[in-house]
Every structure is written in structure tokens, then in C-alpha cells.
Amino acid sequence: MSADDLILHYFEDIKEGQSASLAKTISESDIYLFAGLSMDTNPAHVNEDYAQTTVFKTRIAHGMLSAGFISAVLGTRLPGPGAIYVNQSLKFKAPVRIGDTVTATVTVTGLVPEKKFVTFRTTCTVAGKVVIEGEATVMVPARG
Amino acid sequence: MSADDLILHYFEDIKEGQSASLAKTISESDIYLFAGLSMDTNPAHVNEDYAQTTVFKTRIAHGMLSAGFISAVLGTRLPGPGAIYVNQSLKFKAPVRIGDTVTATVTVTGLVPEKKFVTFRTTCTVAGKVVIEGEATVMVPARG
Amino acid sequence: MSADDLILHYFEDIKEGQSASLAKTISESDIYLFAGLSMDTNPAHVNEDYAQTTVFKTRIAHGMLSAGFISAVLGTRLPGPGAIYVNQSLKFKAPVRIGDTVTATVTVTGLVPEKKFVTFRTTCTVAGKVVIEGEATVMVPARG
Amino acid sequence: MSADDLILHYFEDIKEGQSASLAKTISESDIYLFAGLSMDTNPAHVNEDYAQTTVFKTRIAHGMLSAGFISAVLGTRLPGPGAIYVNQSLKFKAPVRIGDTVTATVTVTGLVPEKKFVTFRTTCTVAGKVVIEGEATVMVPARG
Numbered sequence: 049m050s051a052d053d054l055i056l057h058y059f060e061d062i063k064e065g066q067s068a069s070l071a072k073t074i075s076e077s078d079i080y081l082f083a084g085l086s087m088d089t090n091p092a093h094v095n096e097d098y099a100q101t102t103v104f105k106t107r108i109a110h111g112m113l114s115a116g117f118i119s120a121v122l123g124t125r126l127p128g129p130g131a132i133y134v135n136q137s138l139k140f141k142a143p144v145r146i147g148d149t150v151t152a153t154v155t156v157t158g159l160v161p162e163k164k165f166v167t168f169r170t171t172c173t174v175a176g177k178v179v180i181e182g183e184a185t186v187m188v189p190a191r192g
Numbered sequence: 193m194s195a196d197d198l199i200l201h202y203f204e205d206i207k208e209g210q211s212a213s214l215a216k217t218i219s220e221s222d223i224y225l226f227a228g229l230s231m232d233t234n235p236a237h238v239n240e241d242y243a244q245t246t247v248f249k250t251r252i253a254h255g256m257l258s259a260g261f262i263s264a265v266l267g268t269r270l271p272g273p274g275a276i277y278v279n280q281s282l283k284f285k286a287p288v289r290i291g292d293t294v295t296a297t298v299t300v301t302g303l304v305p306e307k308k309f310v311t312f313r314t315t316c317t318v319a320g321k322v323v324i325e326g327e328a329t330v331m332v333p334a335r336g
Numbered sequence: 337m338s339a340d341d342l343i344l345h346y347f348e349d350i351k352e353g354q355s356a357s358l359a360k361t362i363s364e365s366d367i368y369l370f371a372g373l374s375m376d377t378n379p380a381h382v383n384e385d386y387a388q389t390t391v392f393k394t395r396i397a398h399g400m401l402s403a404g405f406i407s408a409v410l411g412t413r414l415p416g417p418g419a420i421y422v423n424q425s426l427k428f429k430a431p432v433r434i435g436d437t438v439t440a441t442v443t444v445t446g447l448v449p450e451k452k453f454v455t456f457r458t459t460c461t462v463a464g465k466v467v468i469e470g471e472a473t474v475m476v477p478a479r480g
Numbered sequence: 481m482s483a484d485d486l487i488l489h490y491f492e493d494i495k496e497g498q499s500a501s502l503a504k505t506i507s508e509s510d511i512y513l514f515a516g517l518s519m520d521t522n523p524a525h526v527n528e529d530y531a532q533t534t535v536f537k538t539r540i541a542h543g544m545l546s547a548g549f550i551s552a553v554l555g556t557r558l559p560g561p562g563a564i565y566v567n568q569s570l571k572f573k574a575p576v577r578i579g580d581t582v583t584a585t586v587t588v589t590g591l592v593p594e595k596k597f598v599t600f601r602t603t604c605t606v607a608g609k610v611v612i613e614g615e616a617t618v619m620v621p622a623r624g
Binding site: 366379386391399400411412417 | 483486502504510513514517518519520521522523524525530533534535542543544545547548549551552555556560561562564565566567568569570571572
């Protein structure tokens with residue numbers, strides 16, 4: 049299977065408005081494993097006694113964990129393999145708690161042919177409410 | 193131990209130019225665990241045969257994994273517990289490979305007293321070379 | 337960033353009575369991952385049917401998992417990087433269950449200048465009740 | 481399967497000099513997962529650039545990771561299920577590196593019938609060299 053076989057979308061295939069999503073229900077182990085990987089053991093993520101004294105009333109997921117789902121959509125659905133992450137902006141709008149189902153959605157907002165760049169609106173929602181919003185730019189391989 | 197005992201820095205304690213860092217040598221298991229957590233199983237991260245055909249010549253870490261180290265510095269060192277992530281921008285400047293030691297550094301660039309916001313320049317470097325650069329805004333609890 | 341930049345406390349900086357803590361709410365995934373890492377798959381940790389027949393009435397965490405938090409405080413807070421673990425004694429006083437928040441605290445009890453040794457009282461508590469108590473000795477780098 | 485079916489040794493079955501072992505080759509992922517679980521992200525364990533500047537010349541495993549193997553022998557081999565950890569002392573004699581095979585061995589040194597306590601000499605060795613030594617006491621269920 050050559051590298052090209054893995055490419056889902058070439059630059060020429062991508063249209064404004066095109067979108068894709070992935071969703072995951074956040075588990076305690078997601079948060080604990082991410083804390084371990086990233087070294088972000090802030091008590092808001094791993095200390096329930098502390099978390100109950102915060103404005104969020106219980107442990108919350110790392111913003112970057114949900115942001116990872118945006119990376120997953122870009123990396124495996126749209127554009128998918130072959131694309132190179134150029135930049136990502138993230139506004140953390142609301143907390144994500146254990147048991148919440150986070151849906152990451154990317155929507156094409158523009159194309160820059162000379163650089164083979166595609167720009168996306170990227171959001172994470174929980175029960176339809178935006179928890180993360182931002183923009184991403186990705187370089188996509190051209191077919192030609 | 194009350195929540196306040198965990199706070200390392202209140203808003204009033206933070207000065208422009210203040211900085212903190214954390215570093216980690218990226219292991220294969222970091223990348224594979226992050227792929228599992230985030231669902232970002234793009235072959236560039238988990239398929240060495242494919243990765244050798246890419247411009248990077250071998251598997252690379254997810255940009256968001258290194259971005260997680262920025263979150264760790266903000267969440268556990270500066271400002272540390274009590275801080276709330278408001279936003280983060282990320283420019284992915286260079287790939288990170290297995291065995292690379294990523295140093296995430298945050299440096300205070302501004303203070304917004306009326307909102308208790310602190311702005312940071314945030315970078316990830318490998319052997320002194322910038323692999324990620326961006327800005328972050330964090331809301332920090334006030335002592336008063 | 338040189339190794340010295342990572343040192344939080346040199347031997348000369350440490351005073352009797354100085355203390356530091358870290359806390360974590362024990363999750364099922366913590367216990368299961370520790371069971372996998374350590375190979376300690378004693379049913380008291382991973383078999384709920386069995387655990388309900390024991391004096392503890394449910395699965396309990398490995399004593400060495402909580403002891404790992406003592407190591408974390410010594411290794412990342414006080415003294416922090418540069419310190420070398422010499423010895424640790426542990427008395428397992430009470431079980432720790434899934435959902436318990438364990439606070440590991442180390443308190444300086446003595447200094448041995450000629451060896452650059454620092455001795456600590458080390459405890460793990462859950463809701464203020466001691467679950468592990470012991471002493472530790474750590475060799476700490478000198479500034480001079 | 482009743483709880484008793486899982487018991488390998490009752491107090492009456494245990495003789496002085498009896499011993500058991502378990503061994504594991506330390507992987508990078510063992511160290512990284514333990515760092516995540518315990519929150520002990522001391523750079524000596526997760527930062528190869530830093531570790532090369534230390535006396536150990538490369539990253540080393542957490543002492544408590546190897547100590548976990550002692551817990552595994554006591555918990556799953558001798559005495560095995562039903563035993564309750566009373567105490568453990570640990571002297572960290574030499575570092576353990578990635579790729580080292582650690583053998584944890586426990587040897588019965590004494591029996592305290594009135595308390596159903598069994599005392600053990602506990603060691604961890606790498607290529608026959610002692611890296612951890614200590615004593616443990618475990619309470620073992622009686623058959624009668």
C-alpha cells in the first residue's frame with residue numbers, strides 16, 4: 049500500500065463548506081492518561097476534593113485533550129493523511145467534564161492554491177454547546 | 193489542604209518577563225498513547241513504513257502532544273493551580289521525532305488587571321530550535 | 337536550559353520543617369495501569385467479586401501506587417530535580433479505595449551536611465486520615 | 481470461584497527460607513507510564529538531555545517502579561492473594577536503566593504466629609547486582 053493510497057483528499061478535491069467530525073465521550077482514564085503524557089497534573093484535572101472547590105464543581109478535562117480531537121479530524125478524516133498542520137487557534141469557551149461527549153468538527157473556510165493551504169473553522173461541542181472554537185490551517189498535497 | 197494552599201501564583205504575584213519551563217524526551221509510547229486518546233491515528237504518527245515516504249522520513253509526534261506540555265507549564269508551574277485557560281494559538285514550525293527532547297517555555301508578556309488575564313509567549317523547542325510558537329491567555333485568581 | 341536551571345532547592349536552601357504536598361484522586365485506571373506496570377495483579381486490586389469478600393469490601397489501590405506520590409513530591413517539589421532517593425520506609429496503615437483523594441506530604445525532619453542528606457517524614461492521607469506513614473532520606477545537590 | 485480458592489499460601493504453609501521471584505525488563509513506556517500515574521515527572525526519568533548531565537548518564541527508572549515488583553511477588557506469588565501489606569523498607573542501592581531486567585525476590589525470614597505476620601528480606605537485582613534491598617512484613621490468612 050503506497051503512501052498515496054492513504055490520501056483521502058488532495059488539495060484539488062477540497063471545497064469550501066466541506067466538513068467532518070469525530071466524537072468521543074470523555075472518560076476519567078482519558079484525563080488521567082493525558083495528565084500523565086503531558087505532565088499537566090493540575091489538581092483541576094486529577095484532584096476531585098480540590099475540583100469541588102472550584103467554579104467547575106468537579107474535575108474537568110484538559111482543553112488540549114479536546115483540542116486533540118480537532119487534530120484527529122484533520123489528521124484522519126478531512127483532509128486526512130498527507131496533510132501537514134500549519135497552525136491552530138483555540139478559545140476555551142466552556143469546561144468539559146467526565147462523561148461529556150465531545151464532538152470535534154472542522155469546516156473548510158478557504159483555500160490558498162499557491163501554498164496548497166486550506167483554512168478551517170474548528171469547534172468542539174458538548175450537547176450542541178461550543179466548548180472550544182478556533183481556526184486551523186493545513187497544507188494539503190496536490191494531485192497534480 | 194485547602195484549594196488556596198495549592199495556588200503557586202496569584203495575579204498580583206506575576207510580573208512581565210517571568211517564565212517557566214518543563215521538558216520531556218518524546219517516547220514512542222507517548223505518541224502511541226496520544227494517538228489512542230485523541231483518536232488521531234494519522235499514519236504519520238503510527239505507521240513507520242508510510243512515515244519513511246513522507247518529507248519527515250520517520251514517524252513524528254502530534255503537534256498537540258507538544259502543545260500539551262505548554263498546558264502543563266501553565267497548569268502546574270506558572271501560573272499553576274487556580275489558573276483558567278482562556279485561549280492558545282499554535283504555529284507548528286518544525287516536526288518533533290521520537291527521542292527529541294521538547295522544552296515548553298511560557299513567558300509573561302502582559303497583564304490585564306480588570307480581567308485578571310495574563311498573556312504569555314509560549315514556545316516549544318528541540319535542541320534550541322523552535323518547533324511550536326504561539327500565545328496564550330490565562331485567567332489567574334487574585335489574592336485580594 | 338542547563339541541568340542546574342531545573343534544580344528547585346539546593347542542600348543549603350532546605351530547612352527543617354519545610355514541607356510540600358501533591359494530591360490525586362485515585363481512579364480505577366490508575367490501579368489497573370499500576371497493576372499492568374508492576375505485574376501486581378493481586379485480585380484485591382483487579383477483581384471486584386473477590387474484593388467484596390475481603391475485609392475491604394471492594395477493590396483497593398496498591399500501597400506502592402500511593403507511595404509513588406511520595407516519590408513525586410520528593411522528585412518534583414521538595415527537594416525536586418537533582419535529588420537522589422537513598423531510602424524510604426513505608427507503613428501501610430489503611431486501605432485506599434477508588435475515588436479516594438490521596439495527599440502525599442513530605443516534611444523535612446533533619447539535615448546531614450557531611451553527606452548532603454535530608455531526612456523527611458512522609459505521609460499519605462485520605463480525608464485527613466493517615467493511610468501510609470514512613471521516613472525517607474534523599475541526597476540533595478549542594479550549591480557550593 | 482470463592483475467595484479461598486485464590487489463596488496460594490495460608491500462614492501455616494509458610495516456612496522460613498521460602499522464596500519467590502518475578503522479573504521484568506524495564507521499558508521506556510514503563511517509566512513514562514509510571515511517571516504519569518505517580519505524577520513523578522522528575523527530569524531524571526523523562527528528560528534524556530538532562531539525564532545525560534547527571535551521574536547516571538541517561539534516564540533511570542523510578543525506584544518505586546522496581547519496588548512495585550516486590551509488591552507483585554508478595555501479592556501474587558508468595559504469600560499471594562489474601563495477604564495484607566503491613567510495611568516495607570527500601571534502600572535504593574543502584575540505578576535501574578531502560579533495558580535492564582529487574583528481578584524482585586522475596587525470602588521468608590520470620591513468622592509471628594500470634595499476629596499471622598510473615599517477615600521477608602526483599603531485593604531487586606539487575607544482572608545479579610542488588611539495586612534495591614529492604615524488608616517487608618505481610619499479614620497472611622490462617623487456614624484454621
